[in-house]
Structure formats: structure tokens, C-alpha cells
Amino acid sequence: MIDYDKLIAPSVTALAPSGIRKFFDIAAEMKDVISLGVGEPDFVTPWAIREAGIYSLEKGHTHYSANSGLIELREEICTYLKRKYNLEYNPRTETLVTVGGSEAIDLLIRAIISPGDEVLIPEPCFVCYKPCTIMAGGTPVTIQTEEKDEFRLTPEKLLEKITPKSKLLVLPFPNNPTGAVMTREDLLKIAKIVKEHNLFVLSDEIYGELTYTGKSHVPFATLPGMQERTVTVNGFSKAFAMTGWRLGYACGPEPVIKQMTKIHQYAIMCAPTTSQFAAIEALRSCDDDVEYMCEEYNHRRRVMVNGFREMGLSCFEPLGAFYVFPNISATGLTSDEFATKLLYEKQVAVVPGTAFGECGEGFIRCSYAYSIKNIEKALERIGEFVKDYIK
Amino acid sequence: MYIIMDILQKKERVIIVKDKILTLLEADSRLTASKIAVMLGMEEGVVAAAIREMEDENIILGYKTLVNWEKAGREMTVANIELKLTPQRGGGFDTVAERIYKFPQVKSVTLMSGSYDLLVTVEGKNLKEVAMFVSERLAPMESVVSTATHFELKTYKKDGVIFDEDEEDNREVISI
Numbered sequence: 001m002i003d004y005d006k007l008i009a010p011s012v013t014a015l016a017p018s019g020i021r022k023f024f025d026i027a028a029e030m031k032d033v034i035s036l037g038v039g040e041p042d043f044v045t046p047w048a049i050r051e052a053g054i055y056s057l058e059k060g061h062t063h064y065s066a067n068s069g070l071i072e073l074r075e076e077i078c079t080y081l082k083r084k085y086n087l088e089y090n091p092r093t094e095t096l097v098t099v100g101g102s103e104a105i106d107l108l109i110r111a112i113i114s115p116g117d118e119v120l121i122p123e124p125c126f127v128c129y130k131p132c133t134i135m136a137g138g139t140p141v142t143i144q145t146e147e148k149d150e151f152r153l154t155p156e157k158l159l160e161k162i163t164p165k166s167k168l169l170v171l172p173f174p175n176n177p178t179g180a181v182m183t184r185e186d187l188l189k190i191a192k193i194v195k196e197h198n199l200f201v202l203s204d205e206i207y208g209e210l211t212y213t214g215k216s217h218v219p220f221a222t223l224p225g226m227q228e229r230t231v232t233v234n235g236f237s238k239a240f241a242m243t244g245w246r247l248g249y250a251c252g253p254e255p256v257i258k259q260m261t262k263i264h265q266y267a268i269m270c271a272p273t274t275s276q277f278a279a280i281e282a283l284r285s286c287d288d289d290v291e292y293m294c295e296e297y298n299h300r301r302r303v304m305v306n307g308f309r310e311m312g313l314s315c316f317e318p319l320g321a322f323y324v325f326p327n328i329s330a331t332g333l334t335s336d337e338f339a340t341k342l343l344y345e346k347q348v349a350v351v352p353g354t355a356f357g358e359c360g361e362g363f364i365r366c367s368y369a370y371s372i373k374n375i376e377k378a379l380e381r382i383g384e385f386v387k388d389y390i391k
Numbered sequence: 392m393y394i395i396m397d398i399l400q401k402k403e404r405v406i407i408v409k410d411k412i413l414t415l416l417e418a419d420s421r422l423t424a425s426k427i428a429v430m431l432g433m434e435e436g437v438v439a440a441a442i443r444e445m446e447d448e449n450i451i452l453g454y455k456t457l458v459n460w461e462k463a464g465r466e467m468t469v470a471n472i473e474l475k476l477t478p479q480r481g482g483g484f485d486t487v488a489e490r491i492y493k494f495p496q497v498k499s500v501t502l503m504s505g506s507y508d509l510l511v512t513v514e515g516k517n518l519k520e521v522a523m524f525v526s527e528r529l530a531p532m533e534s535v536v537s538t539a540t541h542f543e544l545k546t547y548k549k550d551g552v553i554f555d556e557d558e559e560d561n562r563e564v565i566s567i
Contacts, residue, residue, distance in 0.1 A: 020565050027564040037565035127567050176567075299415075299430035306429045349564055372430075 015131050019355030023339060027349045034378045036366040037349040039176060041241040041322070043296075043369075045278075046289040049240060052281035053274050061273055067265040069097025069249070070276045076283040077249055085219050087232070089251040096257050096264060097271045101206040101235040101248035106132045107260040108202050108231050108250060109168070113138035117167040122153045123357025124325075125172045126204070141166070144359035147327060150316050151180035155189040162197050169199045171220055174207035177356045177365035178325040179301075179318020181211055184218045191223045200256075201230040206248070207321040209239035209290055212298045217320075221251075228253055231260075236275075238321075239290050240282045245275035297322050300368040300375055307379035308366075311386045322369045325353065329362040331389035338364055346381040408433070409441055413450070416442075418551075420454035459554055461546075469498075469514050469543040470521045472529065473507040475536040484508060487534050496524055507539070518542065 005013075020037070027033050044050075068074065074091035081087040089095050098104040105128055113119060115137035121129045122143045133140040141161050145151045153171070171190070173182045182190075194201055203220040211217045221230040235248025250260060264270075301318065308315040308326040315326040328338045335352035342348050353360025368375060408431070415427055422430075424439035431438070445451045460467050479486045484502055491511055492500045499512040511529065515521035522540065530538050546554055 018567065020567055024563070024565045033564060035564045038562050039566045040562060042560065042562070302429055302432050303426075351565060351567070355567070 011134065015134065018127060020351055023343060023349060023351065026340075026343055030343070030347055033343070033347045033349055034374060034381065035349040036368075036370065036375070036378050037351050038367050038369060040243040041238065041293065041369050042371065043241040043293050045241050045245070046282075046286050048285055048289075049242065049278045049282045053245075053278035056274055056277035061277060063273060065097075065270045065273045065276055067270050068095065068261055069271055070273070070280070073097055073276045073280050073283075074249075076280050077251070080283045081219075081232075081251065085216070085222055087219050087222050087227075087251075090254070093254040094251055094257050096250045096261050097276060098235075098248045098250060098264065099268055099271050100237060100246045101204065101233050102128055103264070103268065104231075104233040104235075104248050104250035104260075105129065105202065105204060106135075107263050108233070108252075108256070109133055109138070110136045110263055111256060111259040112168060112200060116165060118163060118165040120158065120161055120166055120169045120199070122157075122170065122172065124151070124175075124177050124353055124360040124363070125170070125356055126176045127356065129170050129172070129202075138167075139165070142357060142359075144357070145178070145180070146359070147314070147316055147363075151175060151178035151325070152182055152186055153190060155193055158190060158193055162193070162199075166197060166199060169194060169201050171201055171203045173203075173205075174211055174217070174320025176207065176321050177323050177351065177353065177360065177363075178316075179321045179323045181213060181320040182218070183213075184223075187218060187220055187223055191220070191226050194229060195225060199229070201226065202233065203230050204233045206233065206235050207238050208234060210294055210297060210322060211320045212294075212301060213319045231256055236279050236282055239293075240279075240286060241293065242275070242278070242282065245272070245278060247271055247275040247279050297368060300370070300372055303372060304366060304368045304375055304379065307375075307383070311379075311383050312390055313386065322367055324366050324368065325363050326366065327362055328364055328386075330391065331386060332391055333389060335361055335364055342382065342385050346385045348378050348381050348385075350382075405441075408437075409445060409450075412438060412441055413445070416451070416454075420456075457550055457552055459546075466516060467514060468516065468518050468521050469512065470525070471541045471543065472511045472513060472525055473503075473539040473541070474509040474511060474529065475538075476508045477534045477536060479534055487532065490532065491529065494524075494528060496521075 074095040077095055078089050078091045081089060109132045113133060113136040117138045118141045119133040119138050120141050120143060122145050130140040143157050143161050145153055173180060201220055205219055208217040219232055221227040221232050231250050231252030233250050236242040236245060304324050305315050305317055313326045313328060313330060315324060318324050331338060335354045339350050339352040342350060351365040353363030353365060411431055412427055415422055424442060425435045428435040428438045476484060476487055478484055488500050488509060491497055496513050496515060497511055498514050501510045503510050513521050513524055515524060525538055525540050529535060
């Protein structure tokens with residue numbers, strides 16, 4: 001009989017399983033669960049975009065596209081980045097359309113990381129940077145951001161972790177799960193260090209369109225001297241409510257994009273063609289839809305932050321993405337205990353902060369990609385729960 | 392000069408704030424001032440005052456409920472009637488419109504561009520009642536040249552709300 005333990009590569013066996021699996025399994029068995037646990041918009045993709053996808057199918061556009069993506073889409077991506085952020089890329093040589101932002105992250109890490117190289121990862125953060133680094137043979141070096149710094153990456157914390165082996169810095173802002181954003185001033189300080197220590201940057205800006213600062217998001221590549229050191233990862237999932245279409249992109253220096261495209265070509269061939277046609281429409285004509293959704297998220301964000309503060313929990317004001325990250329340590333419970341008990345006792349699903357790194361201990365991630373009605377119901381239940389535990 | 396600028400900016404700010412409040416109330420008239428204040432990140436007193444002001448100025452004309460009467464089981468017939476008119480000396484179309492909107496059966500009256508002048512929405516218990524209203528009340532009016540009555544058969548969407556929409560959340564319960 002085959003021994004699967006021997007079959008599976010030890011490096012893969014050693015990868016930590018996702019921190020949400022357990023909650024997912026419990027929640028799936030329960031009735032009447034109110035969830036604040038999702039990492040995707042509640043909005044359905046705007047109709048104009050869906051319609052463009054349907055039209056492309058009607059026209060019979062059911063084949064592979066160019067490896068890098070439809071040239072029309074790459075051109076639209078570059079036009080979009082130029083008009084929104086004054087960020088210029090060449091659609092033919094510096095732009096790659098991927099299967100979600102996730103693929104772009106994996107491609108970049110695989111393209112530049114060799115065994116021994118260190119990847120600097122500010123935590124709490126989205127869960128893929130660490131395993132992707134390990135799979136590429138690199139060493140993840142985590143940086144613990146803190147509530148007192150509003151979960152921003154500070155120059156001091158970054159400098160502490162830099163070694164001669166440091167090669168890549170991940171900048172996951174606006175941040176999932178904390179909702180933290182970096183201002184231009186914050187980023188300038190990081191940029192200086194990046195240059196001094198000859199680092200390359202993976203700027204994951206998938207939530208870039210969803211900020212509530214009153215000012216536009218600042219792509220890291222727009223800072224002086226940083227475009228040549230940055231691959232900007234973005235996509236359609238969050239801003240255009242297109243998670244299921246699986247479409248993202250990477251923009252960066254030609255020599256890097258070229259190698260990423262090579263891996264992409266062998267592993268994926270090309271991103272789904274239907275999604276690419278739909279995305280062209282998204283970039284061309286859906287600014288109003290994005291603005292509307294952003295405004296809605298902003299209302300919900302305020303309701304949620306206010307709700308947690310009224311419960312007596314400390315909750316820093318998140319200015320990006322669609323998550324709040326309240327501090328639950330006043331309840332005396334760990335993040336995992338809090339989330340488990342809340343689910344069993346009040347049927348509300350949230351994600352423990354530890355799912356996003358050890359320094360997420362003492363926090364929970366609550367998504368506000370839900371109707372206000374749903375959010376209020378959930379807050380009411382969490383409020384009752386917190387009252388029982390708070391000291 | 393700076394003082395004038397400041398006043399202007401303040402005025403503009405008030406207009407923007409009022410616009411935001413109206414957008415929220417138009418979608419859900421049951422929102423309280425305190426809830427709106429939280430959603431917009433404002434003081435409750437400021438929101439309440441703005442709402443009162445807009446009520447006084449007839450910017451906010453009322454708070455209504457959108458009802459799916461068919462589902463509620465009430466028999467009802469709605470017709471949209473196109474009226475062609477001869478304008479009245481002095482009052483233009485306004486005098487005629489006023490005579491028409493005073494009937495309680497008339498739910499809306501709108502002056503239109505194009506091949507007819509007024510669009511009148513009339514509600515009644517049944518087809519006959521509405522038809523009689525048109526033939527006995529609207530058609531004989533002196534300035535009415537002609538009428539064309541269109542009965543509503545089924546409402547799919549009204550005031551931005553889709554009737555019979557499935558609101559099910561088909562996302563996974565938890566995702567990263």
C-alpha cells in the first residue's frame with residue numbers, strides 16, 4: 001500500500017494549515033449563524049461588468065488569451081493607474097494579468113526568492129506571504145505591528161529585522177485584517193530604508209480603492225525612486241466586488257515581470273478570458289459603482305467601530321479595507337477562545353486575530369461587508385457576550 | 392475676503408452634509424438622527440437640526456413605506472394616463488395640473504416633454520373604477536385634448552427596489 005506520508009513533500013506537510021478551518025467547520029454545522037467572518041464584498045458585481053462578461057460569452061470569446069492577459073485589458077489597467085495615481089507602466093512589458101492578486105504574490109516571491117533569502121512580512125496580515133516564501137525556499141521574517149502604532153509599519157520596527165539576507169519587503173496596506181493604512185509620510189520613511197538596504201518591495205494594494213481617509217490611497221511605487229524597486233499587486237476582487245472572477249494584476253519593472261510571466265505561463269497559461277473582458281468594462285465605466293460601494297462601507301465602518309467602543313472594547317479606527325480589529329483582551333479571553341465561545345454561545349462568526357499572525361493575539365477580525373441590519377444584529381449579540389466576560 | 396470664503400465653504404459643507412443625510416433617508420426613512428450621526432461621523436444634534444430644517448423647507452416632504460400591495464393581498468389597479476392639453480392663458484399647464492392633482496385618486500402628476508403633456512398616475516380598486524375616473528373626470532376637462540390610458544400589469548422594480556428579490560447571502564461563512 002502506498003504510504004502517503006512519504007509521498008507528500010515534507011516542506012508541504014510542514015506548512016501550517018489555515019487558522020480559520022476550525023471555525024468554518026463549526027459554523028457550517030450551525031443554524032442561525034450571523035457571520036462577520038468573510039473577506040469579500042457583499043455586493044454582487046455591478047451589472048455593467050457582469051453584462052460585459054455575458055456578452056463576451058455570447059460573442060464566443062471562450063479561448064485562451066495572451067499569457068500576459070488581453071492587451072486591451074493591460075492597456076486599461078495602465079490607463080487606470082495613470083489617471084488615478086499618476087503611476088505609469090508599459091502595458092506590454094510591465095503589466096501581467098493574474099488569477100487574483102494571490103497568484104501575483106506567489107509569482108513575485110517565486111521569481112526573486114532563493115534559499116537563504118529573507119522576506120520581511122509585517123503582521124498581522126493576509127495569510128499567503130509566509131507559506132509562499134517557505135515554498136520558494138526563502139525565510140519569512142515577521143515584523144509585529146502594534147495597536148499603539150495603529151498597526152502601521154514603523155521605520156524602527158523594520159530596521160530591527162533587516163539583515164544582510166533581507167531581500168524582499170511585503171507592504172500589505174490597506175491591511176487585511178487590521179484596516180490600517182500608511183500615509184505618504186509613513187511610506188517615505190520606509191522608502192528611505194528600502195533604498196539604503198537595497199530591498200525590493202511587494203506592495204499588495206488590493207484594498208487600495210477602499211480607503212476612508214478623505215485622501216486618495218498612495219501606491220508605494222509613486223514615491224521617488226521606488227518604482228524600480230516595487231511590484232504593485234492589485235486586482236478586481238475587492239474594489240469591483242469580483243472575488244469569484246479570480247482576476248488580479250502585477251505591475252513592475254520589466255525584468256521582474258518577464259520572469260513572473262514565465263512562471264505564470266507554465267503554471268496557469270492565462271487568466272480566465274471571460275473575467276478579463278468583464279474587467280475591461282470595470283475599469284472603463286465603473287468609477288461610480290466603486291464610489292457608491294466605498295461610501296456604503298464607510299457608513300458601516302463607523303457603525304461597527306462605534307458599536308465596539310460602546311461595548312467598552314478598545315478599537316482603533318481602521319481607515320482602509322472592510323475590517324475592524326477590536327482589542328478583546330478586556331474580556332480575559334484569548335482570540336481563539338473569544339471566537340469559539342462567541343460562535344457557540346451567540347452564533348456569531350468572527351475570525352481570531354491569531355489567524356493573521358501571532359501578534360494578532362488579543363484581537364478579532366470583524367468584516368463590515370454586510371448590511372447594516374446584519375451588522376447591528378451581530379453587534380447586539382457580541383455586546384451581550386462581552387458583558388458576560390468583561391472585567 | 393477670508394471671512395467670505397469661510398462662510399461660502401461652510402455653506403457648501405452644509406449642502407454636502409444635507410445631501411448625504413437625504414441619500415440615507417431616501418433609502419431608509421426610519422433611520423434615526425442618532426444612527427445617521429454615527430454613519431456619517433457627525434454630532435447627533437447637527438443631524439437632527441438639519442433634518443428639521445429640511446422638513447420646514449419642504450425639502451423633506453414626507454416619510455413613506457414602499458409596499459408590495461399584491462403580496463399584501465390588496466386588489467389594486469394603477470394606470471398611467473397620457474394627457475394632451477391646450478395650455479391655459481396665464482397659468483400655462485400649471486392650472487390644469489392643479490385641478491387634476493386635487494383628486495385623491497391621482498397619485499402623481501408630471502409635466503413631460505415629447506408627444507404628450509401630462510403624465511398622471513391614478514390608483515383605483517379595479518380597472519372599471521380607473522377607467523370611469525378617466526372618462527368622467529379627466530377626459531371632459533376643457534383643456535384636455537386627448538387621453539391614453541396604460542394599465543400597470545406587474546411591478547418588477549419601484550423606487551430603486553426590486554420586488555421579489557432573493558436576498559440570500561451565498562458567500563462562504565468565513566473566508567480570509
